[in-house]
Amino acid sequence: MSTERISPTAYYTGHVWCRNGLSHPSLDTREGDLFFLALRPLMRAGRALTGGVALEEMLVQRHLIIDHLLSTAIESGRVGQVLEIAAGLSGRGLRFARKYGDRGLVYVEGDLPGMAAQKRSRLARAGLDQPNHHVVALDILKDDGPGSVGGATAGLFDHKKGIAVITEGLLSYFDTPTTEGLWRRLAAFVAPFQDDVYLSDLHLGARANVPAVAVFLRMLGVFARGRIHMHFAQARDVAPALARQGFAHVTVHRPVDWQARLSLPGTGGLEVVQVLEATTRLDERSK
Numbered sequence: 001m002s003t004e005r006i007s008p009t010a011y012y013t014g015h016v017w018c019r020n021g022l023s024h025p026s027l028d029t030r031e032g033d034l035f036f037l038a039l040r041p042l043m044r045a046g047r048a049l050t051g052g053v054a055l056e057e058m059l060v061q062r063h064l065i066i067d068h069l070l071s072t073a074i075e076s077g078r079v080g081q082v083l084e085i086a087a088g089l090s091g092r093g094l095r096f097a098r099k100y101g102d103r104g105l106v107y108v109e110g111d112l113p114g115m116a117a118q119k120r121s122r123l124a125r126a127g128l129d130q131p132n133h134h135v136v137a138l139d140i141l142k143d144d145g146p147g148s149v150g151g152a153t154a155g156l157f158d159h160k161k162g163i164a165v166i167t168e169g170l171l172s173y174f175d176t177p178t179t180e181g182l183w184r185r186l187a188a189f190v191a192p193f194q195d196d197v198y199l200s201d202l203h204l205g206a207r208a209n210v211p212a213v214a215v216f217l218r219m220l221g222v223f224a225r226g227r228i229h230m231h232f233a234q235a236r237d238v239a240p241a242l243a244r245q246g247f248a249h250v251t252v253h254r255p256v257d258w259q260a261r262l263s264l265p266g267t268g269g270l271e272v273v274q275v276l277e278a279t280t281r282l283d284e285r286s287k
């Protein structure tokens with residue numbers, strides 16, 4: 001199954017990372033700028049119905065919550081390396097590799113070959129290469145061989161350290177069996193490491209029949225040029241599903257829980273995104 005149709009969405013999100021001071025202009029594209037302008041009227045109309053939450057607010061909410069949870073995992077010493085899957089034109093790798101370079105952090109971004117090549121050349125042209133920051137061609141739907149999560153990252157990570165794995169802006173394009181397969185692959189990938197943290201955005205479906213939520217989903221569907229999958233109705237359904245794939249502890253973070261601490265935009269409006277934090281380690285509670 002090729003999932004390349006999803007790649008253009010990374011131009012839009014790349015533009016939003018930049019507009020919000022979370023990236024570098026070299027990762028902002030003309031395509032992203034045009035895409036953003038074209039969808040602006042739809043977003044403006046949507047905001048009126050959702051209490052001020054359109055794609056941009058939703059993206060910034062998930063970016064800032066994941067950034068915060070990742071910083072916490074690094075600063076506590078729990079993880080010393082990061083794999084950001086489906087990174088697109090995310091500005092996180094650039095910022096984190098720079099901020100935590102002195103601590104020896106290794107940051108690897110993976111995406112489909114075309115997007116990975118584009119990101120590598122954009123970073124190189126802007127003189128932003130860092131020795132601890134890598135961009136690799138990786139298809140998370142591959143089980144093994146070159147380009148699978150193990151094949152693409154061979155030699156880049158140290159099993160004696162903890163690892164954080166991120167999938168942001170990816171799961172809602174995949175149906176539930178595909179998402180479960182992805183989680184199974186990730187649980188197997190992190191097994192040899194000293195410790196692991198998995199971070200991802202998630203959309204819970206319980207309120208999908210609320211008219212304002214339906215409007216938001218329509219906006220998301222236009223953006224994604226395809227169906228958006230809601231894998232779970234309620235937060236309480238998430239942990240058992242991850243447990244079946246090998247993740248022992250799961251927390252579902254809601255924007256409202258972090259709104260004051262992280263100054264999140266749009267949190268008075270509709271809740272349309274959550275962030276999932278999980279680990280395969282059984283001894284999580286002792287940390």
Ligand SMILES: C[S@@+](CC[C@H](N)C(=O)[O-])C[C@H]1O[C@@H](n2cnc3c(N)ncnc32)[C@H](O)[C@@H]1O
Pocket residue numbers: 003004006007008009010013014085086087088089090110111112115138139140141167168169170
């Ligand atoms: C909505 S963008 C999200 C980009 C970035 N994570 C962000 O939040 O800005 C989705 C990304 O998923 C990537 N992608 C799609 N299918 C993939 C796959 N099978 N393996 C790895 N990346 C994939 C696309 O190329 C695209 O960069």
